[in-house]
Amino acid sequence: MFIAAKYEEIHPMKLSVVYEKIAHKKLTTDQIKKKESDILQTIGFDLVGGTLFDILLEKNYKYLKKLCLYLSKMVLFDYEICGKYNYTLLAAALIFVAFKIVEQLDTTFNADSQIKDVAQIIQVDQDQLVEVAAKILNLAKNFEKHFPNLENLKKFNGFQLEDDEQ
Structure with a gap:
């Protein structure tokens, strides 16, 4: 009391x-x-309980974090992408691709407004951002074809979007 x-x-x-x-x-x-x-x-001085909105955001944040980490590891293997663009643009493009993937998993997530905010905050050209994001997405789709012997990325990253508990 x-x-x-x-x-x-x-x-x-x-x-x-x-x-x-x-x-x-x-x-x-x-x-x-x-x-x-x-x-x-x-209780760790946490007096505010989580709401359904907080849980959904946390779940999306976990997805985004996993996706960005996995995609960034993939990009490091592709010297053409990694060596051609600066890291700020690469980071924004990775976030772009991750947002689009999360949007497909959760239709309530609005990727476009988030992407515009990221582009504005990081100060990258929107057209260049879309171009680099397309290359990263293409790399992700064809990674196993281009780098068939790199099983460790998948194996040790333990990448999956589903919660570990389910």
């Missing part, structure tokens, strides 16, 4: 009220403060 009142109320209750009316004087004020500290440490 003491923690909830501090978090939810405009004027939280005083420790003396918790001591007298909630704990009925069976706990000392020091014990109440210690319990409060223990509870907060146990």
Whole structure:
């Protein structure tokens, strides 16, 4: 009650009220403060529970992170792509491709607006971004054909989009 009142109320209750009316004087004020500290440490001071929106964003973020990492490892094997473009443009193009893949998996995810924001923040030309993203996507689609002996990328990266728990 003491923690909830501090978090939810405009004027939280005083420790003396918790001591007298909630704990009925069976706990000392020091014990109440210690319990409060223990509870907060146990929950990592995370008083806000996740919403469905947070869970969906977290899932998409995990997909994006996995996709970007996997695609970046692929790009490092292709000297033509890796050596021709600067890393800022490559990073933006990797994010572009990852956004488009996540958009196919989750129709509520709007990749186009996200891509425009990324291009603007990173300050890359939209046309050049699309061109490099197309090359990266082509590489990803044909990676096994171009690099048939590189099984370790797939094997040790453990790439899969599904949650490990499912």
